Amino acid sequence: MTIQGGKIYDILRTYNKQVKYSKASSSEKSSPDKNIDKVIISSDARKLSFISSLMAEIGKSDKETLQKIDSFTQDVDFGSVSEEDLAELKQNILKTL
Structure with a gap:
């Protein structure tokens, strides 16, 4: 060999x-x-990620749906909200839409 x-x-x-x-x-x-290693994700990035996952789950990407989601999330401080609270918020938004 x-x-x-x-x-x-x-x-x-x-x-x-x-x-x-x-x-x-x-x-x-x-x-x-x-x-x-430590990674810090900004609140804007967390909000964008949250909205993107919602839009993907809903299956719609129109401007009206995005505005509705934005109205639900405008008072949320994504920098300090927990993952459990985000999951609950997501479920509430999905029920409403």
Whole structure:
């Protein structure tokens, strides 16, 4: 059985990646607080995401429906509202529409 030079290179490269990954994962296990990424989503982005999911669930994308949804959500502070409250708001809007 013969192994071509390119295949040997691929095998060694894969092995090297696995060794590096095992070192990285073992260091992550020892200090989990060092590598925590935090993402902050703006209230406008949360509102846009909420409205987009509503529009997708409703199946309509006309201007009138968007205005109705906007009227329901204009007093909501999307920066501090919980996911449970958003789910409840979504259900109420879906019932109304």
